[in-house]
Amino acid sequence: MHMTYDGEADAAYITLAEESAPSESAQQVAFIDTPNGQTQLILDVDSEGYLIGIEILAASAGLRGDVLDKAQRL
Template sequence: MADVRVTYDKTVDAAYVYLTEPQARAKSARMYPCDPVDVDAMINLDFDEQGRLIGIEVLAASSKLPEYLLQSAERPDTKVDE
């Protein structure tokens, strides 16, 4: 199974699932918002210029993603004391 990079900001309860190579700097050319009524949340799909899915933004992530995934995600909302 391939590793997938996930970030989670608990302060805003938002997660981002990266579907590109870790070293790739893919830029979103188009964002498609999923119907919040259909998915009972706000989920945005990001596509590159070639139409490939490069990432998924999940708002209200704690109610939509498994706890183990959020616990293992990178946490930009926490900083390390130096």
């Protein structure tokens, strides 16, 4: 598992699994709103339905600072 953070976009990405093989298309389950009313989640799944990553928009509003501090900065 690995997390990156783009401060300019205020977006984080948590990679849960290796990328899909080039012949496999990842699909997205878009825009899951969180209770804080700001942060949105986008789930990436591979062609077999396995969750491979999570994109977090408005990450600074939805992730604690200590979590963001551990992310690789882009």
